[in-house]
Amino acid sequence: MTTTLAAKIAREYGTPCAVIDMDRVERNIARIQKACDDAGIANRPHIKTHKNPTIAKMQVAAGAKGITCQKLGEAEIMANAGIDDILISYNLLGDEKMAAARRAAGEGQHDGGGRQFDRRRRPA
Numbered sequence: 001m002t003t004t005l006a007a008k009i010a011r012e013y014g015t016p017c018a019v020i021d022m023d024r025v026e027r028n029i030a031r032i033q034k035a036c037d038d039a040g041i042a043n044r045p046h047i048k049t050h051k052n053p054t055i056a057k058m059q060v061a062a063g064a065k066g067i068t069c070q071k072l073g074e075a076e077i078m079a080n081a082g083i084d085d086i087l088i089s090y091n092l093l094g095d096e097k098m099a100a101a102r103r104a105a106g107e108g109q110h111d112g113g114g115r116q117f118d119r120r121r122r123p124a
Contacts, residue, residue, distance in 0.1 A: 025055060033062045044068050044087055053081030060085075072097055072104070079104040 009017055036043035042065040047056050056067050056078055066085025069075040075086045092101055 026058065029055075029059055029062045033059075033064065037063060046070070046089070047074060047078065053078055053083065056083055057081065072100055076100065076104045 009019055032045070033043055043059075043063065044065050044067060045056075045059050046068040048070060050056070051074065059067065060083060066087060067078060067083055068087045068089050069078060070088070070090050072088060072092060075088050078086055086104075088101070092098055
């Protein structure tokens with residue numbers, strides 16, 4: 001059965017069309033952040049569920065320590081969107097990828113293993 005909203009979306013935007021219930025997203029972000037806060041653990045959500053800088057910024061604004069990305073390209077997009085605490089959860093191999101990580105981090109700010117960069121802290 002097609003709902004009135006689904007019919008309106010199909011008529012106005014065509015199909016297929018991704019539709020996000022932002023009220024639900026905000027509630028879920030708040031719920032997960034509260035669970036982490038109550039447990040005394042840092043939240044570093046993985047962007048694989050949304051791959052969206054706006055939603056990642058909402059997670060950080062809600063209290064997440066930072067975000068986690070699997071690939072360097074994802075991290076570059078998030079860094080370019082202004083997110084400054086990014087964990088790359090996969091090894092970066094090769095000079096080209098390490099140089100790209102340094103560029104995304106604001107030059108030279110990586111842990112040597114290429115696993116994390118943070119624009120706010122410089123390595124010792």
